[in-house]
Amino acid sequence: MKFSSGDLIYQGEKSGVHNWNTVSGTSFYWHPDWLHIAEDMTGHSATAKLDVVKGKATIADAEKTIISHLNK
Numbered sequence: 001m002k003f004s005s006g007d008l009i010y011q012g013e014k015s016g017v018h019n020w021n022t023v024s025g026t027s028f029y030w031h032p033d034w035l036h037i038a039e040d041m042t043g044h045s046a047t048a049k050l051d052v053v054k055g056k057a058t059i060a061d062a063e064k065t066i067i068s069h070l071n072k
Contacts, residue, residue: 048068
């Protein structure tokens, strides 16, 4: 099964940390200062490195990285 952005549920931002859930219940977190996405709010458990083409990472970059990670 291939995942797409429609499979992510954006839960919002708290203290600068953005949170997404999948329909199966897996949570992913990202803060603009992190160069990775994480499966815990502290960011200590890095799941995948963000692929940023240029400049500073965006929410769209984080979503793209989560989808890529889920499709591995």
